Amino acid sequence: MFDIKTVEIEVGGKTLKLETGRVARQADGAVMATMGETVVLCAVTAAKSVKPGQDFFPLTVHYQEKFSAAGRIPGGFFKRERGATEKETLTSRLIDRPIRPLFPENSFNEVLVIAQVLSYDGENEPDIVAMCAASAALTISGVPFMGPIGAARVGFQNGEYILNPSPEQIKESDLDLVVAATGNAVMMVESEAKELSEEQMLGAVVFAHEASKKIVDGIIRLAEQAAKEPWELPEDHETATLYEKVKGLAGSGIEAAYKLVGKAERVAALAAAKTPLKDAFVDSEPNAAIKAGKLTKKLEAAVVRTAILKEGRRIDGRDTKTVRPIEAMVGFLPRTHGSALFTRGETQAIVTTTLGTKDAEQMIDGLDGLSYQRFMLHYNFPPYSVGEVGRFGAPGRREVGHGKLAWRAVHPMLPTMDEFPYTIRVLSDITESNGSSSMATVCGASLSMMDAGVPLKRPVAGIAMGLILEGDDYAVISDILGDEDHLGDMDFKVAGTSEGITSLQMDIKVAGITEEIMKVALAQAKDGRAHILGEMAKALDHTRTELSEHAPRIETMQIPKDKIREVIGTGGKVIREIVATTGAKVDIDDEGLIKISSSDLKQIEAARQWIQGITQxxxxxxxxxxxxxxxxxxxxxxxxxxxxxxxxxxxxxxxxxxxxxxxxxxxxxxxxxxxxxxxxxxxxxxxxxxxxxxxxxxxEDSRPPREPRGDRGDRGDRGPRGDRGDRGDRGDRGPRRDRGDRGDRGPRGDRGDRGPRRDRGDRPERDEGPAPEFAPAFLTGGSNDGE
Missing domain, CATH: 2.40.50.140 (Nucleic acid-binding proteins)
Known part of the structure; x- marks a missing residue:
């Protein structure tokens, strides 16, 4: 019934199993990928025709984690998987970015890739497995795809690289790097690092590429058994002729426009240069006009790329290594806990930092269970930042991805919870964009946190590098513009401190780049990063020692574990009373660490003294x-x-x-x-x-000390007591009172050996003087004479 095809690939001491033919057989391509007990199903479907008037490649990737994969029921009211979480969105982008450049330029059929985590063992991360499953499913589907790709995660600990480390190993690692690559070149890099050198980062990329090659070979073996017939793309014999027509109508105008340094002037000149094209194709078929538009973009790219490669001249007149002018300000907003305005050329970001207490942490419900995040970085990209009219609302995938990149860049420099017991939220609002706004966010985040008093280990800066590649000729350019990003071949972002790299991200539009190009890009990025850090230091070169007057103060104190119950009280009665009376917020963990927070130091001190009184x-x-x-x-x-x-x-x-x-x-x-x-x-x-x-x-005690009584001497022989005489007749004392029948009291039993009577010592005879005034010693805890 089933025509099952399987391959197994040994990678880093683990086995990756790829299987097709058992499930999702109506999809164009479906692969079950298994590593350990982590299982991901990826299904690929593609439209058989192109929608009329469509001039772009509609690729959509969805990654979904089923809670049942980890034996969990989702939290919340609905108890089912709902909208994509941040992790699912980021993993969807992780799959999309390396496969998108590998579709042919004239491919416009809609393609849908769905990857679902069906089983998760807590040891093998499903994102890497999903990337490999997606590559395999596309390769066997028959859809035009110039893959396959392989993927690998790399950790770094004690001077050694670790291939596909477990989540626990990642926590102890100095690096978390993901690479996707073909058999010949690297396609995508995503990473977070603890100030590693350029050589160490490059070594990690090469290490991951070697592992990816093994996966590529395994997918090819699977395709040899199970691949469908490849689609035939229609040949286009008219493109060359049409390109020459476009060049003749708009070529000179486009060349002149790209010699203008200002963005606004350049945009206006480009629009004017394209006017003859609109007139020439106004009566043409829709597809012809669409094709002419795409060829115009190709012409623009050729003009820009030729100027950079042949003349070393960029769009705004800079050379390949110069960074645009930078202006940084801190304390930009009066009521925020920390703020910065960072401007680099025509890219600008307002970045704010807000400090909160532990109860402001973000709760995350995922396959690993509930977790809490004390550092959040959110990025917003409103349409006015590029002078456009567009959707304004919830963040899209791009905004989530850019925010996470900036998060990874500054996260390694944050203080520990013990060093700085605050929840931190950084918000980046892009107000202008013509270049890398994510790297502007990194710089602004670093400045705003230092302005808020967050003791960063070192400030962090970021820079975006570009690439122009024509055959064997290439040029690496620093601090790329938006147009250089669109028309170039690579977007290579590097963030770090004066000591090393904290984050590296690379996306390319060609079929991979070589180790030599990456080495040049990293070295050039290091120089650019040092320059930006110097410009940032002009605004603020150290963390402020005092928090904003509007920020909450948090003090910590440690109490013994056996005192926790006393501080909390029955049903939380005591701790609620402390909060209600003092006005301070009090949090206590299972180890006896107490955090007291308030914007009023008097309230904190009152709560602290109260707790000390309970525990001391x-x-x-x-x-x-x-x-x-x-x-x-x-x-x-x-x-x-x-x-x-x-x-x-x-x-x-x-x-x-x-x-x-x-x-x-x-x-x-x-x-x-x-x-x-x-x-x-x-x-x-x-x-x-x-x-x-x-x-x-x-x-000092002013009462005179009591005089000692001294030796009372020998009182002599007092002689016999003598005869006490006749006591006389005591009279009739009457009958003895009737005590009633006391019943049979029974034998007293054996009272055992009561032991010798204690020696009460020598008890001297009492003074026959007047009796002292009596005071109840059992109440005073002292003697009866008031001392």
């Missing part, structure tokens, strides 16, 4: 400030720590005699006390008389 043990000799809780005849009970009371005996209120405690103290009165003793039963003795009630300073 009383120390003998320490002076406390407390309140009189209750008054009794023999003294007053004072609350000197939260939940802890002690007795100030009447003799410890003042040095002179106090007849009535209420004449001196009242309930609720604030007093300063010194802790004298905590007895084995936990009873606490306090003293007011040993503390200056105004200043809280300790006083």
């Amino acid at each position: 043990e009383p120390e003998v000799g320490t002076i406390y400030t407390g309140k009189v809780a209750s008054i009794v005849d023999f003294g007053a009970f004072v609350t000197f720590m939260p939940g802890k009371d002690g007795l100030v005996h009447v003799s410890e209120i003042k040095n002179e005699r106090v007849e009535n405690v209420r004449d001196v103290l009242s309930e609720g009165q604030e007093v300063k006390v010194k802790l004298l003793e905590v007895d084995p039963r936990g009873k606490v003795r306090l003293s007011m008389r040993l503390v200056d009630q105004e200043t809280g300073a300790e006083l």
